Amino acid sequence: MTHDEIFAKVRATLVDALNVDDNEVTPTARLKGDLNAESIDFLDIVFRLERQFGFSIPREDLFPESIFQGDPKFVAGGKITEPGLVELQTRMPYADLTEFRKDPRLDKMEDLFTVDLIVNYLQSRVNAK
Amino acid sequence: MTLKDQVAIVTGGSRGIGRAVVLALAREGARVAFVYKGSTEAAQALEAEAAAAGLVAKAHQADVADPAAGDRVVAAVLADWGRVDILVNNAGVIRDKLFVQLEADDWNTVIGTNLNGVFAFCKAVSKQMVFKQRSGRIINVSSIAADHVNKGQSNYAASKGAVNSLTRVLAAELGSRNVLVNAVAPGFIETDMSAAVRNMAGEDGLKKLIPVKRLGKPEDIASVVVFLAGPAAAYITGQVITVDGGLSLGAIS
Numbered sequence: 601m602t603h604d605e606i607f608a609k610v611r612a613t614l615v616d617a618l619n620v621d622d623n624e625v626t627p628t629a630r631l632k633g634d635l636n637a638e639s640i641d642f643l644d645i646v647f648r649l650e651r652q653f654g655f656s657i658p659r660e661d662l663f664p665e666s667i668f669q670g671d672p673k674f675v676a677g678g679k680i681t682e683p684g685l686v687e688l689q690t691r692m693p694y695a696d697l698t699e700f701r702k703d704p705r706l707d708k709m710e711d712l713f714t715v716d717l718i719v720n721y722l723q724s725r726v727n728a729k
Numbered sequence: 730m731t732l733k734d735q736v737a738i739v740t741g742g743s744r745g746i747g748r749a750v751v752l753a754l755a756r757e758g759a760r761v762a763f764v765y766k767g768s769t770e771a772a773q774a775l776e777a778e779a780a781a782a783g784l785v786a787k788a789h790q791a792d793v794a795d796p797a798a799g800d801r802v803v804a805a806v807l808a809d810w811g812r813v814d815i816l817v818n819n820a821g822v823i824r825d826k827l828f829v830q831l832e833a834d835d836w837n838t839v840i841g842t843n844l845n846g847v848f849a850f851c852k853a854v855s856k857q858m859v860f861k862q863r864s865g866r867i868i869n870v871s872s873i874a875a876d877h878v879n880k881g882q883s884n885y886a887a888s889k890g891a892v893n894s895l896t897r898v899l900a901a902e903l904g905s906r907n908v909l910v911n912a913v914a915p916g917f918i919e920t921d922m923s924a925a926v927r928n929m930a931g932e933d934g935l936k937k938l939i940p941v942k943r944l945g946k947p948e949d950i951a952s953v954v955v956f957l958a959g960p961a962a963a964y965i966t967g968q969v970i971t972v973d974g975g976l977s978l979g980a981i982s
């Protein structure tokens with residue numbers, strides 16, 4: 601499956617799950633910030649992608665929102681530490697952290713969850729087959 | 730008819746409050762699946778009474794305390810009617826004893842039925858309502874005993890207090906998907922459950938405590954459940970509605 605094919609499927613999934621318009625689902629759109637997804641929507645998206653792609657997707661793989669659990673090694677003063685960033689990159693090898701590294705505030709981590717992130721993740725899963 | 734073509738599940742529908750809820754929902758046009766535990770005759774009689782009135786009520790035998798019951802009943806209802814718009818968690822039991830005499834079995838039976846049963850049925854309908862339908866109503870039958878102390882009801886009060894808390898958290902989690910979750914807290918209602926207390930305290934003694942000077946009838950609760958299930962309650966969620974003729978006001982004289 602090509603990147604574009606995966607993107608098209610992801611867009612269709614997000615349009616259904618989030619009641620948004622086709623043209624709102626751009627590669628850089630953030631699920632929370634731009635598409636107004638709530639935590640329950642993340643689950644819905646995962647379920648729908650699993651059905652679309654026919655393999656199981658551990659929610660923590662795609663949206664590792666709570667990986668740090670306040671662990672002081674990984675989070676300090678509301679920011680993700682260097683070891684935390686390394687951990688994050690290990691968990692999400694398909695995520696581009698360049699921008700995020702400049703101001704790695706925990707409360708901005710949700711901005712990492714973009715349409716492209718889902719596409720890249722799925723691409724890595726499809727390729728691994 | 731406010732609930733035309735909707736599908737409802739009512740646990741504990743064979744007797745008492747649940748029976749009145751089944752008939753009231755069906756009269757509003759809903760197809761109602763109801764769960765009973767042991768009263769087969771009463772369940773069949775209710776099916777027949779509904780059918781004779783041109784209403785749809787179908788009995789399902791299950792013990793709500795059995796962790797598999799929720800999924801099994803919901804799957805059967807989906808196979809029959811393809812959706813679930815309304816869930817009324819009404820099945821409940823009491824095992825009243827002073828705490829020093831209370832055994833683990835008394836505790837577990839009450840928590841297992843009144844709380845774990847609610848969990849299992851909510852869980853069983855949740856994905857259908859949240860992801861497939863994006864709409865639904867869950868109505869839990871609680872009790873004023875959650876917040877107003879009756880000695881001998883530690884297990885029962887704990888179960889109903891937990892149901893109220895569950896109601897609020899579920900309401901917050903599911904609201905964005907238009908699944909509304911509320912509870913009704915009855916006071917003294919004339920059913921088999923309250924018969925022992927009524928016998929011991931005497932009806933006159935009880936009526937003195939109730940500002941409207943009568944015990945409640947199952948229909949007094951059923952009408953509120955119908956309201957919470959219907960379009961008039963579209964903006965209510967996470968609430969525990971007390972229906973007790975003023976009993977919990979605690980007026981002294």
Ligand SMILES: NC(=O)c1ccc[n+]([C@@H]2O[C@H](COP(=O)([O-])OP(=O)(O)OC[C@H]3O[C@@H](n4cnc5c(N)ncnc54)[C@H](OP(=O)(O)O)[C@@H]3O)[C@@H](O)[C@H]2O)c1
Nearest residue numbers: 741743744745746766767768792793820821872918920922
């Ligand atoms: N009556 C009151 O004054 C009062 C006050 C406050 C709250 N409530 C609450 O209102 C609800 C209904 O009470 P009620 O007075 O109508 O009670 P009830 O007359 O004793 O009827 C209880 C109903 O629940 C069913 N049931 C009990 N355990 C069950 C189980 N494990 N699995 C499946 N069904 C089960 C019974 O089925 P079977 O017929 O098969 O046994 C029956 O249909 C309860 O949640 C109760 O706590 C009642």
